[in-house]
Amino acid sequence: MPRSSASADDDLSADARAVSSLVFQMTTHVSAFRRSVDVLGTGKDTRELRAQLHDQRERLGVMARDASLAVKRLAQAVTNASDVDEETRAEHAGRHQKLVKDFHGVLKDFQKAQRTCAERESTFLPQKAKGRANYGTMDDDGGAEEAGQALLQEQRQEQQDFAQVDGELEYNNALIEERERGIMEIQQQIGEVNEIFQDLAVLVNEQGAMIDDIEANIVSTAVRTKDAQKELTKADKSQRAARNRLICIVIAVLVALIVLILFLLQ
Structure with a gap:
């Protein structure tokens, strides 16, 4: 190549x-x-x-x-x-x-x-990662203070619930858009x-x-x-035939010459 x-x-x-x-x-x-x-x-x-x-x-x-x-x-x-x-x-x-x-x-x-x-x-x-609620602590002092703490805790819990709902709505809306x-x-x-x-x-x-x-x-x-290749083969055969014919002619001429010489010598 x-x-x-x-x-x-x-x-x-x-x-x-x-x-x-x-x-x-x-x-x-x-x-x-x-x-x-x-x-x-x-x-x-x-x-x-x-x-x-x-x-x-x-x-x-x-x-x-x-x-x-x-x-x-x-x-x-x-x-x-x-x-x-x-x-x-x-x-x-x-x-x-x-x-x-x-x-x-x-x-x-x-x-x-x-x-x-x-x-x-x-x-x-997609699944949402679970968060932990932020619960307040209660003092065990009893009486009115305990009731006030319970009410305050309940209000905080409600606020957290509302915030959680709003957050979930925003989160779901964002997921839907994505x-x-x-x-x-x-x-x-x-x-x-x-x-x-x-x-x-x-x-x-x-x-x-x-x-x-x-x-x-x-x-x-x-x-x-x-x-x-066929043409080359054909040409080669033709050349061989021509050579053979030439050889035959040469041989015939030689034979004729020999015969003529012998005839003249007699």
């Missing part, structure tokens, strides 16, 4: 390894995301968990976009690889098809986990993943057509090579 062809082959292999690494990393992060989604609706479902899910979704969204761009760049590089022979290009095209298939699979897993996450976040609210924002973000990400799916479908069609073209070129080259 010429030096330029070897360099182009190495570049395509390096690009393919980079895409493979991105797909592997995304597969690992999707598995972690699914484990976090499984916790939703359980006793461990907290606001901290949902914040973690948000971060995981954002990270996976970035990885999906990066992998999509890398897959497109690799497809373009394989298509424009004029410095490699057809068989090498066909090999890289087949490798690219496998990477697209792997990427498509991990995207499906991510989208499925996204939908499960949206469903569970819309069904359940849940709605989270669901909207998930729906937006699902839409982005759908767009990547569409891009991959176009790539698969283009790559399939390119592979068919490469295979046709390989077959055509093989046919031309075979025809050339």
Whole structure:
């Protein structure tokens, strides 16, 4: 393989390894995301968990976009690889098809986990950490002082109850707002993943057509090579026949000369 062809082959292999690494990393992060989604609706479902899910979704969204761009760049590089022979290009095209298939699979897993996450976040609210009530102390002095302390304690308890109710309302409202924002973000990400799916479908069609073209070129080259070999064989046979005829003529002439000489000597 010429030096330029070897360099182009190495570049395509390096690009393919980079895409493979991105797909592997995304597969690992999707598995972690699914484990976090499984916790939703359980006793461990907290606001901290949902914040973690948000971060995981954002990270996976970035990885999906990066992998999509890398897959497109690799497809373009394989298509424009004029410095490699057809068989090498066909090999890289087949490798690219496998990477697209792997990427498509991990995207499906991510989208499925996204939908499960949206469903569970819309069904359940995160658990609230239990707080301890701040009860006052009573002096055991008896009489009017004890009654006053009891009344004061009751008033304080009522105030605490009202404050607790207000706090729970505010807390629940905040949870609902966070849940709605989270669901909207998930729906937006699902839409982005759908767009990547569409891009991959176009790539698969283009790559399939390119592979068919490469295979046709390989077959055509093989046919031309075979025809050339046939022509060479035919030419070789013709040359052999011509040599044989020449030898026969020479022998016939020699025989005629010998006969003529013998006749003259008589």
